[in-house]
Structures are given as C-alpha cells and as structure tokens.
Amino acid sequence: MKIPRKLKILSHEYIIKEVDNLDCSGYRTSNGQNMILLNKHLANSEKEETLLHEIIHAINGQLSDITVEFLAQSLYLVFKENDMLK
Numbered sequence: 098m099k100i101p102r103k104l105k106i107l108s109h110e111y112i113i114k115e116v117d118n119l120d121c122s123g124y125r126t127s128n129g130q131n132m133i134l135l136n137k138h139l140a141n142s143e144k145e146e147t148l149l150h151e152i153i154h155a156i157n158g159q160l161s162d163i164t165v166e167f168l169a170q171s172l173y174l175v176f177k178e179n180d181m182l183k
C-alpha cells in the first residue's frame with residue numbers, strides 16, 4: 098500500500114505525515130488541521146497497519162484501543178493475504 102499524503106475519512110480531510118520524533122507508532126491530532134502522524138522509522142507493514150488503526154479511530158472514536166487494534170490487525174491480514182496492498 099502506498100501511504101497517501103491526504104485521506105478523506107467520513108468527509109473530513111486528514112493530512113498524513115511521516116515524522117521521526119514520535120515515541121509511538123502514530124496518532125491522530127486535530128489542532129486546527131486533522132492529521133495522522135506516522136513514525137517514520139517503522140517498517141512499511143507497520144506504517145500501513147498503524148494508518149489503518151488511526152483510520153478506524155477516526156471512523157469511530159468510541160471504540161476502545163483494544164478493539165481498534167484487533168480490527169486493524171485483522172483487516173490488515175485480510176488485505177495482505179488477498180494481495181490487496183499494492
């Protein structure tokens with residue numbers, strides 16, 4: 098999967114940035130601008146899965162982080178096993 102620079106999620110535009118000063122995999126911020134920050138030092142597969150994780154958070158902010166991680170890992174595997182990550 099190519100990490101996009103922008104994404105529309107439920108009509109809201111998010112800027113996707115890879116940054117090198119994160120002490121986690123990634124997170125969302127909406128300080129005047131919706132952004133998803135990804136840790137630049139992750140393997141590509143980890144960036145893709147982290148992006149999926151943050152997209153699920155953006156779709157439903159009520160889900161627990163455990164549920165979000167479960168969905169992100171499961172969906173990522175389905176996409177990967179079916180060669181959908183090109």
Ligand SMILES: [Zn+2]
Pocket residue numbers: 150154162165
């Ligand atoms: Zn999370």
